[in-house]
Amino acid sequence: xxxxxxxxxxxxxxxxxxxxxxxxxxxxxxxxxxxxxxxxxxxxxxxxxxxxxxxxxxxxxxxxxxxxxxxxxxxxxxxxxxxxxxxxxxxxxxxxxxxxxxxxxxxxxxxxxxxxxxxxxxxxxxxxxxxxxxxxxxxxxxxxxxxxxxxxxxxxxxxxxxxxxxxxxxxxxxxxxxxxxxxxxxxxxxxxxxxxxxxxxxxxxxxxxxxxxxxxxxxxxxxxxxxxxxxxxxxxxxxxxxxxxxxxxxxxxxxxxxxxxxxxxxxxxxxxxxxxxxxxxxxxxxxxxxxxxxxxxxxxxxxxxxxx
Numbered sequence: 001x002x003x004x005x006x007x008x009x010x011x012x013x014x015x016x017x018x019x020x021x022x023x024x025x026x027x028x029x030x031x032x033x034x035x036x037x038x039x040x041x042x043x044x045x046x047x048x049x050x051x052x053x054x055x056x057x058x059x060x061x062x063x064x065x066x067x068x069x070x071x072x073x074x075x076x077x078x079x080x081x082x083x084x085x086x087x088x089x090x091x092x093x094x095x096x097x098x099x100x101x102x103x104x105x106x107x108x109x110x111x112x113x114x115x116x117x118x119x120x121x122x123x124x125x126x127x128x129x130x131x132x133x134x135x136x137x138x139x140x141x142x143x144x145x146x147x148x149x150x151x152x153x154x155x156x157x158x159x160x161x162x163x164x165x166x167x168x169x170x171x172x173x174x175x176x177x178x179x180x181x182x183x184x185x186x187x188x189x190x191x192x193x194x195x196x197x198x199x200x201x202x203x204x205x206x207x208x209x210x211x212x213x214x215x216x217x218x219x220x221x222x223x224x225x226x227x228x229x230x231x232x233x234x235x236x237x238x239x240x241x242x243x244x245x246x247x248x249x250x251x252x253x254x255x256x257x258x259x260x261x262x263x264x265x266x267x268x269x270x271x272x273x274x275x276x277x278x279x280x281x282x283x284x285x286x287x288x289x290x291x292x293x294x295x296x297x298x299x300x301x302x303x304x305x306x307x308x
Contacts, residue, residue, distance in 0.1 A: 006247055006256040009077065012264050017073045019268040024066040027275040031059045034278025048110045050130035054137070055103040059274040062096035065089045066271075072159060079151070079159035086150045086159035093161065093271070094145050095138070098182040100273050101230065102137035104222065105186040106130075112193035116200050148174070161267070162241060165248050172241045179234045187226050194219040225276055233270035236263040 035056045042049050068089055072079050079086055110125070148163040148171055158164075163171045198216050240263040243256040 006243075006252040007260045008257055009260075011261050013073050013076060015264055016268060017070045020066045020070050020073075020271070023268075023271050023275055024063055024070075027059060027063045030275050030278040031056050031063070035060075037278075047125050047127060047130050048107050050127055050134055051103045051106045051110070054134045055100060055107075055277055058096045058099035058103070059277055062092045062271070062274055065092045077159075078157055081159075083151050087146060089159065090150050090161055091146055096274055097230075097233070097270060098178070099137060100277055101183060101186050103134070104225075104277075105190050106133055106137065108190040108193040108222070112197055115197050145174070145178075162237070165244060168241060168244050168248065172238065172245060175238055175241055179238060183230055183234050187230070190222060190226070194222060221279075225273065229269050229273040229276070232262075232266040236266045239263070 035053075038049065038052055038056065065088075068081055068085070072081075081089075110130075113120070113125070148167055150160050150163065152158055152160075152164045162168070162175070198219050202216075236259060239259045243253070243259050246253070247256060
């Protein structure tokens with residue numbers, strides 16, 4: 001018994017192409033606006049500008065691969081661009097996902113140090129440090145995934161976002177480790193930094209209300225971003241890989257298909273971060289209304305896609 005008897009792949013072809021098209025359009029516009037704002041506020045942002053620039057670059061790099069994935073799913077999951085480009089395309093998603101988490105975490109730590117411990121770090125953190133840390137973020141989390149095959153043996157008909165079934169057991173171990181180091185730990189660090197910032201600003205009487213509100217607002221936005229884009233993806237990716245392992249062993253359960261569909265929806269939510277990042281990392285204006293509005297619109301689109 002193989003996985004095709006337990007899982008229907010029709011949902012992916014209906015759901016992901018329109019999602020990718022929408023993310024591609026919104027993401028390019030949002031990142032174009034974000035990078036333009038970055039240039040205008042380069043000195044104002046200080047040492048975090050290096051992280052902000054890298055965050056924008058990871059978004060743009062990933063967005064440029066989406067048209068190829070749209071073609072892939074429109075053709076019924078038939079990959080025509082070769083094995084190497086398949087690896088590059090899937091690598092760009094991981095690079096964007098974990099690069100976004102990593103750079104947002106770095107920005108959180110830098111802001112924490114600047115607000116809570118300004119005298120200790122004054123003059124000690126330079127752009128050279130930011131560049132070195134950025135290089136580590138680019139390399140550490142995403143490179144191991146390149147060593148897993150993304151196509152089925154000699155056939156390049158399919159381009160897996162994880163790996164083919166031969167290596168799926170090993171990939172689950174890698175995925176769980178990546179979830180811990182690339183998501184859980186950075187999320188706790190980010191939450192701790194902005195939580196402490198909010199407490200410090202709220203208890204200091206000399207801090208103006210505008211700064212307090214912006215800090216609390218950013219904390220809320222980041223929790224929302226992690227909750228919508230990152231948590232569902234990691235939960236359902238690991239469950240889906242586990243279902244593939246069980247299916248490989250000859251088992252077939254009713255929840256396999258439900259987990260598969262949930263995983264595809266979470267992939268759509270995961271790629272949404274490339275459109276939301278510019279609103280989060282600059283937050284030079286009242287962006288929370290735009291973010292909430294975009295998420296509401298996205299929710300309706302997801303609901304419509306699931307019902308079709």
